[in-house]
Amino acid sequence: MLYSADGIFDGSTELRDVAIETNDGFVTQLLPLSDVAPSAPLRHFSGCRIVPAFVDAQVYGAGGRLFSAYPDTHSLRLLAAHAWKGGAALVQPTVATNSGEVVHGCIDAVRTYWREGGEGIAGLHLEGPWINPARKGAHVEAFIHRPDADEVRGLLAYGRGVIRTVTLAPEQCGSEVIDLLIEAGIVISAGHSDIGYAEALHSFDRISTVTHLYNAMSPLHHRAPGLVGACLLHDAVHASIIPDGHHADFAAAALAHRNMNGRLFAITDAVTDTTIGPYLHEWSCEGYYTSNGTLSGSGLTMEAAFQNLVKRVGIKEAAALEMCSSIPARVFGWDRFGRIGPGAAACLLVYDQHWNLVERISEPGSRSPAACGGGHTE
Structure with a gap:
């Protein structure tokens, strides 16, 4: 899946004209919007900003x-x-x-x-x-x-x-x-x-x-x-x-x-x-x-x-x-959270231009025990 908006805050920097590519619950890459094929499954949030959950x-x-x-x-x-x-x-x-x-x-x-x-x-x-x-x-x-x-x-x-x-x-x-x-x-x-x-x-x-x-x-x-x-x-x-x-x-x-x-x-x-x-x-x-x-x-x-x-x-x-x-x-060492970039959990918030929360995105697997650090507890 691909997501884009007027702006993307990756956890430290405001980015523009980029898309977030995800697969199996995680971000695979950030790529220029110009590289996205017309037939790609892109969700664009006009007038909005995407930020890490x-x-x-x-x-x-x-x-x-x-x-x-x-x-x-x-x-x-x-x-x-x-x-x-x-x-x-x-x-x-x-x-x-x-x-x-x-x-x-x-x-x-x-x-x-x-x-x-x-x-x-x-x-x-x-x-x-x-x-x-x-x-x-x-x-x-x-x-x-x-x-x-x-x-x-x-x-x-x-x-x-x-x-x-x-x-x-x-x-x-x-x-x-x-x-x-x-x-x-x-x-x-x-x-x-x-x-x-x-x-x-x-x-x-x-x-x-x-x-x-x-x-x-x-x-x-x-x-x-x-x-x-x-x-x-x-x-x-x-x-x-x-x-x-x-x-x-x-x-x-x-x-x-x-x-x-x-x-x-x-x-x-x-x-x-x-x-x-x-x-x-x-x-x-x-x-x-x-x-x-x-x-x-x-x-x-x-x-x-x-x-x-x-x-x-x-x-x-x-x-x-x-x-x-x-x-x-x-x-707290939650490496898959608090950022948007390769390997990050595909958990995103979408805000409009007035900073109203308009959508929450959590792809399957993005909040799983493995993503949250919940493995190997025995």
């Missing part, structure tokens, strides 16, 4: 089924379908600090989902339990603890190939724990942390990203710059941000983008109404809250996040597209 590195559930409360393949199917309606072809289901039994159940569910050919799931993000209770946010303190090496080895063995990202507080974890996670190929993200500025800078030698900038971390103070200040000033570390205007004011998001530019990316941090388990999320005042009034998640989709970045934060469209696709794809 979005990705979401932190989302907890959808459709009334929080994944940790309902750790099964049905929850994952609902989550993947909901995310794709909101422009995200690939998501990383996230489990907030919880019991070992729940974490094991979530690992089992992802593995089974992949085995059954389920689409759009990139692996598991464990947010906790190795975080700082002083910055627990909405996390349940009873499950928070410092890890030891034996616990980490056991969890990594059980979740081999499924656990892809771990959010932890660096000050709660010894060097041996960090070593084990790095050796297992886990993306380590600093979050729910009360670490000091100098210590945070030192931790970035081995930790590549930060979880939901501004939220549940040592803040920027003029005498104690904290994790926020370290993140803003470091040359290489990345950070996610929740662009809903509630987790962080839109002006704070603009400040972070101006300082971090290509190191900042968007997540939804989306939850869903939940009435069972330790996390009882309820919608109120444009966000989700726990019963004690703690902000506990957003109702964003990635498409809504993109629109907020452009219209409320004031970020240029190309940079906002990168924040929703190519930057997180690079951070």
